[in-house]
Amino acid sequence: MRKLTHPNHNCISETVLFSQLPQDELNMISKQINYIEYAPGETIFDVEDDSDRLLLVHQGKLKISQTSSNGKEQTLYFLNEGDIDGEESLIIGSRHAVTCVAVIKSRICEIRRGDFLTLTKRQPTIGLSLAISIAEKMQKLQTQQANLLTGSVEDRLLKFLKDTAEETDSLSFELPMSKKELAAYLGTIPATLSRNFTKLEEKRIISNSSKGKIVLNITKIDNP
Amino acid sequence: MRKLTHPNHNCISETVLFSQLPQDELNMISKQINYIEYAPGETIFDVEDDSDRLLLVHQGKLKISQTSSNGKEQTLYFLNEGDIDGEESLIIGSRHAVTCVAVIKSRICEIRRGDFLTLTKRQPTIGLSLAISIAEKMQKLQTQQANLLTGSVEDRLLKFLKDTAEETDSLSFELPMSKKELAAYLGTIPATLSRNFTKLEEKRIISNSSKGKIVLNITKIDNP
DNA sequence: CGCGAAGTTGACACGCCTCAACTGCAGTGG
DNA sequence: CCACTGCAGTTGAGGCGTGTCAACTTCGCG
Numbered sequence: 328m329r330k331l332t333h334p335n336h337n338c339i340s341e342t343v344l345f346s347q348l349p350q351d352e353l354n355m356i357s358k359q360i361n362y363i364e365y366a367p368g369e370t371i372f373d374v375e376d377d378s379d380r381l382l383l384v385h386q387g388k389l390k391i392s393q394t395s396s397n398g399k400e401q402t403l404y405f406l407n408e409g410d411i412d413g414e415e416s417l418i419i420g421s422r423h424a425v426t427c428v429a430v431i432k433s434r435i436c437e438i439r440r441g442d443f444l445t446l447t448k449r450q451p452t453i454g455l456s457l458a459i460s461i462a463e464k465m466q467k468l469q470t471q472q473a474n475l476l477t478g479s480v481e482d483r484l485l486k487f488l489k490d491t492a493e494e495t496d497s498l499s500f501e502l503p504m505s506k507k508e509l510a511a512y513l514g515t516i517p518a519t520l521s522r523n524f525t526k527l528e529e530k531r532i533i534s535n536s537s538k539g540k541i542v543l544n545i546t547k548i549d550n551p
Numbered sequence: 552m553r554k555l556t557h558p559n560h561n562c563i564s565e566t567v568l569f570s571q572l573p574q575d576e577l578n579m580i581s582k583q584i585n586y587i588e589y590a591p592g593e594t595i596f597d598v599e600d601d602s603d604r605l606l607l608v609h610q611g612k613l614k615i616s617q618t619s620s621n622g623k624e625q626t627l628y629f630l631n632e633g634d635i636d637g638e639e640s641l642i643i644g645s646r647h648a649v650t651c652v653a654v655i656k657s658r659i660c661e662i663r664r665g666d667f668l669t670l671t672k673r674q675p676t677i678g679l680s681l682a683i684s685i686a687e688k689m690q691k692l693q694t695q696q697a698n699l700l701t702g703s704v705e706d707r708l709l710k711f712l713k714d715t716a717e718e719t720d721s722l723s724f725e726l727p728m729s730k731k732e733l734a735a736y737l738g739t740i741p742a743t744l745s746r747n748f749t750k751l752e753e754k755r756i757i758s759n760s761s762k763g764k765i766v767l768n769i770t771k772i773d774n775p
Numbered sequence: 776c777g778c779g780a781a782g783t784t785g786a787c788a789c790g791c792c793t794c795a796a797c798t799g800c801a802g803t804g805g
Numbered sequence: 806c807c808a809c810t811g812c813a814g815t816t817g818a819g820g821c822g823t824g825t826c827a828a829c830t831t832c833g834c835g
Contacts, residue, residue: 393697395701395702399701401700415686419687422690425693447679451678453679454681455642455675455682456678457678461686462685464689465689465692469692472696472700473617473625475700476700477619477738478619479822480823481822505782507781507782516823518782518783518824518825519824520782522784525783739792740792740793741813742815742816745814746816748815749816776835777834779834780831781831781833782831786825786827787825787826788824789825791822794817795816796817797815798813799813799814800814801811802811803809805807
């Protein structure tokens with residue numbers, strides 16, 4: 328990690344969490360944030376880390392994962408440009424068993440818990456914004472994990488591909504991550520994932536055109 | 552469901568969510584809550600229900616479950632006396648794919664979303680309380696599901712038994728729910744659960760004494 | 776070119792789900 | 806009071822998906 332000088336870009340004002348605040352308040356917060364660059368693979372925080380802070384992703388991609396009692400690691404979700412994370416740690420304190428690492432080179436604005444708490448006293452309305460932010464994340468996490476809990480790897484993979492197609496607004500796209508990472512995200516291992524890609528190809532649901540491009544052969548994207 | 556007269560018991564003031572509010576505010580909210588009794592098996596809300604409201608469980612036991620795309624139902628958690636639920640629906644609107652049913656006869660205080668939103672405008676600090684409440688639930692849910700995602704049924708069952716022993720503060724206890732429900736909670740089916748109970752008995756980890764009582768044979772409860 | 780990681784493919788075993796039959800128990804009604 | 810019914814729970818047989826282990830190929834990079 329490498330601490331950077333204050334960015335001309337203002338992470339704060341672009342965030343829904345703070346967008347309602349008056350200008351002078353924004354200026355105060357700006358002085359309290361750290362702007363930090365992380366190299367690929369670097370850990371932003373992990374289980375033993377107790378320095379609680381809010382993350383505003385300015386550039387790059389982060390991965391949030393969880394390691395359960397038997398030692399297996401499960402990817403929960405990714406953070407991309409503009410995403411916020413760590414809202415819970417602001418109010419509860421440290422997050423248990425959650426790890427955050429940079430997937431690629433990333434630049435992040437960080438706000439420490441203490442600074443945030445004093446802010447909430449001056450600006451009580453921010454609590455509601457925070458609640459909204461957390462609630463949205465919870466719903467996201469909930470539906471993600473519901474998919475993991477039920478259904479086969481094939482089901483999960485297909486659902487992921489459909490979702491990706493929807494996001495990119497195209498039936499032909501590249502995977503947003505490596506297959507190894509995708510396996511961890513889908514709660515499986517590369518070997519099994521590979522077989523399921525083959526399955527879908529044999530069923531003519533996808534075709535694997537040149538250079539890792541995925542083509543979905545579905546007339547109607549019927550996601551719930 | 553059966554609407555009851557206003558309870559002499561005040562759900563509101565006992566809830567952390569509202570405990571900070573002044574008395575006159577508490578009185579106002581009290582007029583807006585509904586006090587309702589649900590029979591066992593009755594649905595409090597489900598996927599298609601869009602009447603968003605906060606639930607304060609006064610008596611009884613409720614079950615929150617989720618049905619994923621392939622039709623399988625997964626129990627997420629239970630609500631007991633004093634528990635709150637539906638915080639997310641207050642601010643986001645309806646919760647997707649989540650169902651709530653009464654396990655036994657239950658009495659619940661309900662606050663409608665609209666009423667709550669006007670409340671937050673008068674009392675902005677309540678937003679932070681709400682955020683805390685949601686964040687805590689999110690952590691709970693997160694660790695619960697992490698256990699589901701990894702490890703065998705046997706692991707999950709044993710962990711559940713240990714947790715239950717810890718809660719009841721005794722190595723000898725009755726299951727807090729039927730084995731059928733426990734199966735759904737552990738993400739499996741009764742048949743598989745039954746076999747795993749047998750496994751644990753053969754390993755002398757538990758003994759199934761008279762009348763459904765479980766006895767854990769562990770010198771040290773070594774939960775992480 | 777050579778190294779290491781990513782990805783693929785095969786053999787294999789095991790856990791879990793499916794289906795099904797059977798038992799035990801509680802509630803119901805004749 | 807005792808069949809009848811229905812549901813919870815158990816047990817068995819069987820099959821499929823998935824994790825494990827291992828060998829091999831492919832790819833990217835110094």
